[in-house]
Amino acid sequence: MENKKVRVRFAPSPTGHLHIGGARTALFNYLFAKKYKGTFILRIEDTDELRSTKESMNSIFESMRWLGLDWDEGAMDEFNEKGDYGPYIQSKREALGIYKKYSDELIQKGLAYHCYCTPEELEEMRKKAQLEKRPPRYDGRCRHLTKEQIEEYKRQGRKPAVRFKMPEEGHTSWNDLIHGELKFENKLLYDFIMVKASGYPTYNFACVIDDHLMEMSHIIRGDDHISNTPLQINLYKALGWGIPEFAHLSMILGPDGSRLSKRHGATSVGEYRRLGYLSVTIKNYLALLGWSTKDSQQIFEKGELEEKFSLEGCQKNPAIFDPVKLTWMNGEYIRKLSKEELYELALPYMKEANIDLSKSKVDPKDIVFIEQEKYKLLSDIPKLVDFFFKDEIEYDKESVEKVLKKDKVKDILLGIKEVYSSIADFTEKNIEESTRRFAKEKGYKTSEVFHPVRVSVSGRAQGPTLFKMIEYIGKETVISRIDKAVSEAKIV
Ligand code: GLU
Numbered sequence: 001m002e003n004k005k006v007r008v009r010f011a012p013s014p015t016g017h018l019h020i021g022g023a024r025t026a027l028f029n030y031l032f033a034k035k036y037k038g039t040f041i042l043r044i045e046d047t048d049e050l051r052s053t054k055e056s057m058n059s060i061f062e063s064m065r066w067l068g069l070d071w072d073e074g075a076m077d078e079f080n081e082k083g084d085y086g087p088y089i090q091s092k093r094e095a096l097g098i099y100k101k102y103s104d105e106l107i108q109k110g111l112a113y114h115c116y117c118t119p120e121e122l123e124e125m126r127k128k129a130q131l132e133k134r135p136p137r138y139d140g141r142c143r144h145l146t147k148e149q150i151e152e153y154k155r156q157g158r159k160p161a162v163r164f165k166m167p168e169e170g171h172t173s174w175n176d177l178i179h180g181e182l183k184f185e186n187k188l189l190y191d192f193i194m195v196k197a198s199g200y201p202t203y204n205f206a207c208v209i210d211d212h213l214m215e216m217s218h219i220i221r222g223d224d225h226i227s228n229t230p231l232q233i234n235l236y237k238a239l240g241w242g243i244p245e246f247a248h249l250s251m252i253l254g255p256d257g258s259r260l261s262k263r264h265g266a267t268s269v270g271e272y273r274r275l276g277y278l279s280v281t282i283k284n285y286l287a288l289l290g291w292s293t294k295d296s297q298q299i300f301e302k303g304e305l306e307e308k309f310s311l312e313g314c315q316k317n318p319a320i321f322d323p324v325k326l327t328w329m330n331g332e333y334i335r336k337l338s339k340e341e342l343y344e345l346a347l348p349y350m351k352e353a354n355i356d357l358s359k360s361k362v363d364p365k366d367i368v369f370i371e372q373e374k375y376k377l378l379s380d381i382p383k384l385v386d387f388f389f390k391d392e393i394e395y396d397k398e399s400v401e402k403v404l405k406k407d408k409v410k411d412i413l414l415g416i417k418e419v420y421s422s423i424a425d426f427t428e429k430n431i432e433e434s435t436r437r438f439a440k441e442k443g444y445k446t447s448e449v450f451h452p453v454r455v456s457v458s459g460r461a462q463g464p465t466l467f468k469m470i471e472y473i474g475k476e477t478v479i480s481r482i483d484k485a486v487s488e489a490k491i492v
Contacts, residue, residue, distance in 0.1 A: 250314070
């Protein structure tokens with residue numbers, strides 16, 4: 001490996017957002033390039049004219065950047081690119097005639113041919129094969145057309161596609177870096193279309209031309225492409241080109257064992273971002289979908305994945321996407337954030353929840369930080385700290401019933417209000433001391449005092465550590481909330 005210059009690519013088709021599977025492929029290519037000090041390339045495969053969109057392409061760029069999967073070469077956006085092997089968008093390469101050159105060459109050498117079959121004829125062929133219980137492959141009928149037949153088709157106005165002439169004998173095999181030796185009988189392969197009647201290349205054709213011209217050393221992609229690989233290898237051979245190494249990554253299944261899909265919830269990177277996952281969580285979690293270290297490490301520090309990743313650690317069995325584990329992991333990474341980092345990341349979620357950050361008595365950074373241990377998602381943050389920023393808080397009905405509507409609570413709250421009013425320096429320590437002293441002097445259990453105080457100042461029975469919370473809400477607000485809790489007949 002060390003002798004070979006590592007060049008790998010992620011080659012998405014811009015027909016939708018970046019999905020978990022695609023992001024995993026991008027990540028493994030990225031990590032592989034980093035590990036071997038190679039080059040990571042982003043190529044856009046927009047040969048599906050009907051389904052490719054600019055929006056999808058831009059969304060893929062955005063998700064890749066968010067995940068920190070920076071590429072060394074390739075399309076940087078719709079218009080710009082970086083690197084010496086461009087263009088990196090296949091439609092632009094097509095416009096330059098790059099693919100036509102090679103399809104012409106293969107036709108000339110008798111290794112590819114024009115196919116005039118209509119979609120209806122092909123459909124009929126498929127049905128017939130099905131009835132006869134044969135694989136629904138193209139039967140090669142246009143391989144040996146006579147001049148007259150070709151003239152006739154042309155006269156009918158038929159536009160030909162170009163098909164690859166697949167060898168009928170022997171087999172095609174390769175040593176997959178994850179699956180080991182894989183072997184296909186050539187008679188089970190088929191004369192695939194290289195260039196559509198529209199003149200546009202197909203995936204299998206454009207991919208090989210580009211992987212060769214861009215000097216890829218390894219092709220790392222999902223194992224849904226295993227069946228394409230023997231077709232592509234035959235194309236490399238026909239063109240007399242060297243064949244790169246192949247590594248096919250394991251399939252990703254949902255928790256129920258079926259292929260990961262919309263049914264299992266969010267599937268795109270952008271959706272996870274909006275839900276409040278950190279990019280570091282997604283990156284780390286994706287790395288573990290089909291790869292592991294010998295000691296099954298779960299949490300990685302910055303730069304560790306880049307160092308530890310190897311194809312040898314990749315498994316061929318399907319990987320299970322477990323949203324519960326992903327969310328657990330997100331909590332772990334949230335806890336590693338510094339106060340500043342956490343606050344920065346919280347900002348968009350606070351904004352979305354219409355929280356006015358100027359409303360708190362202390363630095364909002366301190367408030368967001370106070371519950372760091374509890375957040376599993378960034379979107380949890382507003383829900384857990386909103387009462388620090390509100391003039392009017394809502395009272396949780398159940399907490400009111402259970403905690404406030406109890407004997408002695410009114411006396412306790414009015415007493416504690418007096419106590420708090422007389423604290424000159426309203427700090428956590430002073431609040432705690434006076435609250436405890438009050439309970440002791442009046443003969444209450446501490447919990448008899450703490451619970452109603454909490455509910456009356458925050459509106460809920462659970463929350464941050466009590467005395468720090470009271471300090472952060474601020475003396476005036478605390479007193480007015482206690483008043484309100486008492487006067488608004490929250491208490492019997
Ligand atoms: N455009 C193909 C896809 O999105 C790329 C497959 C490959 O990596 O060769 O699946």
